[in-house]
Amino acid sequence: MVKMTVLALLALTSANVAAADPAALVQRDCMSCHGNEVYTRKDRMVNSLDALRHQINRCHQATGKNWTPEDVEAVVQYLNRGYYKF
Numbered sequence: 001m002v003k004m005t006v007l008a009l010l011a012l013t014s015a016n017v018a019a020a021d022p023a024a025l026v027q028r029d030c031m032s033c034h035g036n037e038v039y040t041r042k043d044r045m046v047n048s049l050d051a052l053r054h055q056i057n058r059c060h061q062a063t064g065k066n067w068t069p070e071d072v073e074a075v076v077q078y079l080n081r082g083y084y085k086f
Contacts, residue, residue, distance in 0.1 A: 020068070020070050020071045020074035020075075021074075022071075022074040022075045022077070022078030022079075023078060025067065025071060025074070025075050026075060026078065026079070029059075029060065029063065029065050029067075030059065030075075033059075033063070036083070039079060039082075039083035039084070040083060046084065048086060049076070049080060049084075049086040052076055052079060052080060052084055052086070053072070053073075053076045056072050056075050056076050056079070057072055060072065
């Protein structure tokens with residue numbers, strides 16, 4: 001029973017993350033301040049998945065975008081797949 005409950009919660013969490021459109025969030029909210037050079041420069045400050053998550057949280061809070069935790073995680077995964085590859 002516990003295993004089924006955990007699997008159901010994981011499925012719901014995955015559905016919520018998948019429901020966010022990270023590419024649209026990055027285009028609308030991130031690219032309004034900077035281009036993708038911040039992800040590709042050699043001296044970038046982000047050097048781990050945790051650091052990326054922290055930076056995304058800082059940026060969305062500083063700009064007042066009020067992303068959900070699912071939005072943040074979707075953007076973290078999107079940027080990691082496209083640029084960072086941690």
